[in-house]
Amino acid sequence: MTDPAKNRLQDSVILIAGAASGIGAAIARRCVAEGAKVVCADYDLEPATKLAEALGPSAAACRCDVTKIDSARSAVHFAEQKFGRLDGLVHNAAAPSTSATVVDLDESAWRHEIDVGLTGAFLMSKFAVPLISRWPMPASALPICSTASPSRTRSPPPRPSCYLPTLPSLPDPTCSWTAAMRRAEPVFPKEFP
Numbered sequence: 001m002t003d004p005a006k007n008r009l010q011d012s013v014i015l016i017a018g019a020a021s022g023i024g025a026a027i028a029r030r031c032v033a034e035g036a037k038v039v040c041a042d043y044d045l046e047p048a049t050k051l052a053e054a055l056g057p058s059a060a061a062c063r064c065d066v067t068k069i070d071s072a073r074s075a076v077h078f079a080e081q082k083f084g085r086l087d088g089l090v091h092n093a094a095a096p097s098t099s100a101t102v103v104d105l106d107e108s109a110w111r112h113e114i115d116v117g118l119t120g121a122f123l124m125s126k127f128a129v130p131l132i133s134r135w136p137m138p139a140s141a142l143p144i145c146s147t148a149s150p151s152r153t154r155s156p157p158p159r160p161s162c163y164l165p166t167l168p169s170l171p172d173p174t175c176s177w178t179a180a181m182r183r184a185e186p187v188f189p190k191e192f193p
Contacts, residue, residue: 010035013083015076017066017124018093020047027090032058036087039079043093066093066120067112076127089128091121 014031018024019040028038032055040055041064042048052061060082064075079086095116098109 006033007035012036012087013039013079013085014088014090015039015041015079015086015124015128016090016092017041017064017075017120018091019061020044020051024090024092025051027092028052028055028059032056037083039075039082041075041078064093066091066124067115069123072120072123073127076124076131080131085134086128086131089124089132091124093117093120093124 009031012031012035014036016024016028016031016038019028019038020042024040024042028040028051031038037058038052038055038060040048040052040059040061042061043063043065045061045063048061048063052059060078062075062078063071065071076086093116095109095113097113098105100106100109
């Protein structure tokens with residue numbers, strides 16, 4: 001019996017922001033296993049490059065600071081130049097977290113978390129969605145959301161106060177940003193196959 005997921009993404013090109021490690025790297029591996037070509041975009045280029053090299057000719061890496069408009073634009077342009085198209089965007093980028101509470105959290109850490117989680121999703125979508133929308137096949141822009149999101153649980157999450165406000169904010173704006181596409185929905189890591 002053949003695995004129906006084996007070629008589910010055949011010939012698709014997926015840009016993954018925050019692909020150098022963890023969930024982003026796992027998504028990149030899974031996409032390639034299912035037939036896609038991937039761009040591993042990350043603030044930290046060295047591990048993103050190592051991942052892309054390990055994945056072979058179906059992967060490429062680029063540096064991307066999702067909080068900077070020119071960097072977001074360049075990552076999307078790189079994907080198009082490298083593979084000729086773009087069929088999907090995964091916004092998995094996240095700022096390094098601290099264990100600070102709202103009382104002792106530094107304002108700059110708060111702003112950085114918001115910039116990466118929200119502004120980053122906006123900037124990546126701003127440039128990816130028009131390119132994705134050119135193609136007739138089903139396409140997606142997927143923000144990766146934590147299962148610790150207040151909309152997903154009532155118990156206090158283990159993450160610091162600056163991480164959580166970005167989570168419930170992503171699904172609705174992302175859906176409106178991608179109205180021209182066929183599909184846009186948040187993916188929660190626990191639910192990723």
